[in-house]
Amino acid sequence: MKEEKIYVTRPSLPPLEEFIKYLEDIWESRCLTNQGKYHQIFEKELADYLGVNYVSLFTNGTLALITALQVLRISGEVITTPFSFVATTHALKWNSIKPVFVDIESNYFNLNPEKIEAAITPKTTAILPVHVYGNPCDVEKIEEIANIYGLKVVYDACHAFGVKKEGKSILNFGDLSVLSFHATKAFTTMEGGAIVCHDDKTRRRIDFLKNFGFAGETKVVAPGINAKMNEAQAALGLLQLKYIDKYIEQRRKIANYYRKNLSGIKGIRYLQDLAGVKHNYSYSPILVDEKKYGLTRDELYENLKKQGIYGRRYFYPLISQFPTYRAFDSADPKNLAVAEGITKQVICLPIYPDLAFEEVDKIIRIITRK
Numbered sequence: 005m006k007e008e009k010i011y012v013t014r015p016s017l018p019p020l021e022e023f024i025k026y027l028e029d030i031w032e033s034r035c036l037t038n039q040g041k042y043h044q045i046f047e048k049e050l051a052d053y054l055g056v057n058y059v060s061l062f063t064n065g066t067l068a069l070i071t072a073l074q075v076l077r078i079s080g081e082v083i084t085t086p087f088s089f090v091a092t093t094h095a096l097k098w099n100s101i102k103p104v105f106v107d108i109e110s111n112y113f114n115l116n117p118e119k120i121e122a123a124i125t126p127k128t129t130a131i132l133p134v135h136v137y138g139n140p141c142d143v144e145k146i147e148e149i150a151n152i153y154g155l156k157v158v159y160d161a162c163h164a165f166g167v168k169k170e171g172k173s174i175l176n177f178g179d180l181s182v183l184s185f186h187a188t189k190a191f192t193t194m195e196g197g198a199i200v201c202h203d204d205k206t207r208r209r210i211d212f213l214k215n216f217g218f219a220g221e222t223k224v225v226a227p228g229i230n231a232k233m234n235e236a237q238a239a240l241g242l243l244q245l246k247y248i249d250k251y252i253e254q255r256r257k258i259a260n261y262y263r264k265n266l267s268g269i270k271g272i273r274y275l276q277d278l279a280g281v282k283h284n285y286s287y288s289p290i291l292v293d294e295k296k297y298g299l300t301r302d303e304l305y306e307n308l309k310k311q312g313i314y315g316r317r318y319f320y321p322l323i324s325q326f327p328t329y330r331a332f333d334s335a336d337p338k339n340l341a342v343a344e345g346i347t348k349q350v351i352c353l354p355i356y357p358d359l360a361f362e363e364v365d366k367i368i369r370i371i372t373r374k
């Protein structure tokens with residue numbers, strides 16, 4: 005039994021020799037960035053893999069989110085969730101957009117569509133939901149509301165790489181979806197991200213905006229930013245596509261093992277897979293019901309830590325509790341009762357393809373106190 009620390013995640017990487025071949029080619033060509041060969045090939049192959057029309061690669065998910073809002077000229081107020089990583093709301097702030105927090109539902113912790121309409125004002129221009137832990141939002145209901153009120157929908161799909169619903173990529177819903185390929189994600193290019201869109205006109209606008217607004221050697225059409233993925237990362241992404249199915253399959257086995265062994269433990273809830281959904285098992289959240297389990301979430305979190313298990317309380321505190329946002333009316337805990345409850349109960353357990361089952365057993369033993 006290894007006695008090393010076990011973290012919430014650990015990146016999956018292809019054999020180094022395979023990556024070195026790509027690096028040699030990049031060195032030789034001296035083409036390092038600005039939509040080079042690997043950038044172009046990876047964009048195409050990634051779109052095919054994901055089952056979407058167009059992918060535009062980015063430096064990271066945060067810049068992709070900020071740019072996605074620019075692409076659609078979103079302004080005023082945007083309805084979003086407090087139960088996410090801070091980057092979701094920061095992307096609004098960087099566009100001088102006011103976030104309006106709406107509560108989540110208690111099954112999969114995504115934005116509750118039933119609560120959206122009450123938060124719409126004349127200033128609302130869009131909805132920014134998050135497929136939290138890769139579990140799909142109620143995309144049909146969100147689309148219905150967006151259509152009635154003439155709102156745009158940008159999905160923060162940073163956790164939802166490869167997720168499908170009834171065989172169709174979840175990234176095909178909404179106007180745009182944003183991915184992250186950060187080191188902590190199921191699919192990684194070290195840092196990285198992408199915007200997924202449905203038509204070529206939009207893709208071109210995205211490409212202008214991520215390259216300073218250039219639409220030709222001397223033509224600048226918008227105050228764009230520099231958010232291009234470099235060739236080494238694109239090559240890594242290309243290579244990762246060969247292995248991603250294997251990675252996700254291994255994650256699935258670990259998730260099922262946790263679920264089987266934690267079922268029946270009073271006060272511990274492990275999420276069920278959704279019917280008709282191909283999950284990516286990028287996170288492994290449990291909810292700790294203090295009264296039934298006999299320990300608080302934080303006590304269990306500390307117990308795990310004492311034994312070298314570094315789970316994470318994603319997402320605690322809620323975004324709405326950070327100083328930048330807590331003064332907004334919509335950040336009032338009374339408005340966000342479900343999110344306020346879940347944020348105090350959740351721990352994401354370690355899950356990654358290289359996690360050994362003996363390590364998973366150790367985690368289960370600590371939780372079940374056996």
Ligand code: T4K
Nearest residue numbers: 011013014015064065066089091092162184185186187188
């Ligand atoms: N929207 C959502 C919903 C997101 O979750 C995120 C990012 C974004 C937008 C923005 O996308 P990016 O701009 O990041 O592409 C991490 C990540 O930094 C962040 O990408 C991620 N979400 C968030 C949920 O988690 P931290 O501060 O918890 O990461 P850190 O460095 O503590 O890493 C966690 C564990 O992972 C470490 O204890 C060990 C392991 N690890 C980490 C890194 C960076 C490794 O083994 N190797 C590594 O290189 O934020």
